[in-house]
Amino acid sequence: xxxIPYPSRRVLLxxxxxxxxxxxxxxxxxxxxxxxxxxxAAGLAKLKKQGYVRVAYANEAPYGYEEDGQLKGEAPxxxxxxxxxxxxxxxxxxxxxWDGLIPGLQAGKxxxxxxGMAITPERCAKALFSDPEFISPTALMVKAGNPxxxxxxxxxxxxxxxxGVMSGAVEKSYAIGAGISEDALTTLxxxxxxxxxxxxxxxxxxxxxGISLNWLARNxxxxxxxxxxxxxxxxxxxxxxxxxxxRRGAEEVRDAFNRELKKIVSDRGRYxxxxxxxxxxxxxxxxxxxxxxxxxxx
Numbered sequence: 001x002x003x004i005p006y007p008s009r010r011v012l013l014x015x016x017x018x019x020x021x022x023x024x025x026x027x028x029x030x031x032x033x034x035x036x037x038x039x040x041a042a043g044l045a046k047l048k049k050q051g052y053v054r055v056a057y058a059n060e061a062p063y064g065y066e067e068d069g070q071l072k073g074e075a076p077x078x079x080x081x082x083x084x085x086x087x088x089x090x091x092x093x094x095x096x097x098w099d100g101l102i103p104g105l106q107a108g109k110x111x112x113x114x115x116g117m118a119i120t121p122e123r124c125a126k127a128l129f130s131d132p133e134f135i136s137p138t139a140l141m142v143k144a145g146n147p148x149x150x151x152x153x154x155x156x157x158x159x160x161x162x163x164g165v166m167s168g169a170v171e172k173s174y175a176i177g178a179g180i181s182e183d184a185l186t187t188l189x190x191x192x193x194x195x196x197x198x199x200x201x202x203x204x205x206x207x208x209x210g211i212s213l214n215w216l217a218r219n220x221x222x223x224x225x226x227x228x229x230x231x232x233x234x235x236x237x238x239x240x241x242x243x244x245x246x247r248r249g250a251e252e253v254r255d256a257f258n259r260e261l262k263k264i265v266s267d268r269g270r271y272x273x274x275x276x277x278x279x280x281x282x283x284x285x286x287x288x289x290x291x292x293x294x295x296x297x298x
Contacts, residue, residue, distance in 0.1 A: 057096070133261065142225075
């Protein structure tokens with residue numbers, strides 16, 4: 001199976017709107033004890049007994065993808081660490097198209113979605129999310145040397161830079177919210193188009209998540225990525241968090257997962273050691289006050 005190197009669907013389908021840190025509301029994510037397909041979700045005891053957990057991935061690097069017969073990426077790496085600590089040492093992967101991930105989960109085809117899926121109210125109505133595994137700060141891809149010395153959207157506005165944004169992606173709203181006029185924005189269809197536009201000088205910078213841009217930069221010489229920043233709209237920070245997804249009725253497994261997840265995100269060194277190879281670092285660690293319950297009602 002070939003690797004889909006960049007998150008083409010993610011920018012259209014997984015980004016959240018503005019979210020801020022919120023206190024958890026007990027029971028907000030609780031739902032019926034069975035899946036929509038009427039199949040009971042596997043409990044932790046069953047998973048331990050069988051020794052594996054079935055996970056789904058969408059083949060989108062660097063979130064979850066197959067390479068050389070191995071399941072790699074942020075989500076599988078983190079989930080393997082967590083489930084091993086829970087006494088379930090094996091991940092058994094199933095590939096699914098992005099649009100089919102949650103329907104497949106509801107149908108009982110797998111136990112967990114390991115794809116870096118963003119936490120949104122619409123998805124929370126259909127499944128259980130873990131606490132945030134990461135946030136997706138924004139960054140700018142520029143030519144090597146950063147000729148305009150761009151650091152964030154305010155500097156892009158001040159310099160009069162032409163900024164590339166993905167068609168249908170949330171970054172356009174970030175740019176407009178920062179006061180950049182639509183005349184200074186160029187719409188592109190996919191990440192590689194953004195890199196090509198910067199190389200050719202058609203845009204001064206390409207705006208996307210730092211995670212995606214750093215991955216893109218690996219295969220595009222002559223470009224660099226600025227330090228990530230968290231944009232704001234009307235004073236509200238845009239974190240765009242993602243997490244693991246469980247079937248309804250799997251609260252026990254989700255809660256056990258969250259306990260182990262907390263240990264990792266609370267240990268910056270361990271988090272970076274686990275996920276640094278995929279472009280995740282200290283700037284992608286979720287703030288302590290950012291809770292799934294608040295994201296689900298945003």
